[in-house]
Amino acid sequence: MRLAVPGLLLLALSLLVGVGSDRTNAEGADLAADALLRGEAIFTANGCMGCHGEGGRPLVALSTYTDEELSSLILAPANPTMPAFGFSDTELADLVAFLKQRYP
C-alpha cells in the first residue's frame, strides 16, 4: 500500500501537467481566433473592401510581406489613392493577422 502512494502522486501530477498544457493551448487558440475576428471587424468598419473588393484592387499574396511591411503599407500607403489609417498598435496587429490569413 505504502509503495503505491508515490506512483499515484506521479500519476496525479502528470495528469495535472497534461491538463494544464491542454488548457494553455486552447486559450492560445482562442486568443488567436479573437484577434482574427477583431481584425475582420476593423477591415469591415474601415471600408477596405470599397477599394479592394470586387472590381477594385484585389489584395493578394499578403503573407509575402512581413508584419512590419504590411503595417507601414497601411499606416503610410505607397499609393496616394489609399488613405493613411491611424490605427493603434493593437488594432494594426489584429488587422495584419486577419489580412495574412484571408489573403495569404
Ligand code: HEC
Ligand atoms: C480609397 C481606396 C482604398 C481604401 C479605402 C483602402 N485601400 Fe488599400 N490600397 C489602395 C490602393 C490604390 C493600393 C495600391 C494598389 C496597387 O498599387 O496595386 C492599396 C494598397 C494596399 C496594400 C498594399 C498591398 C497591395 O496589394 O498593394 C494593402 C496591404 C492595403 N491596401 C490594405 C488596405 C486595408 C487594410 C484597408 C482598410 C483599412 C485599405 N487598404 C483601404 C486603395 C485603398
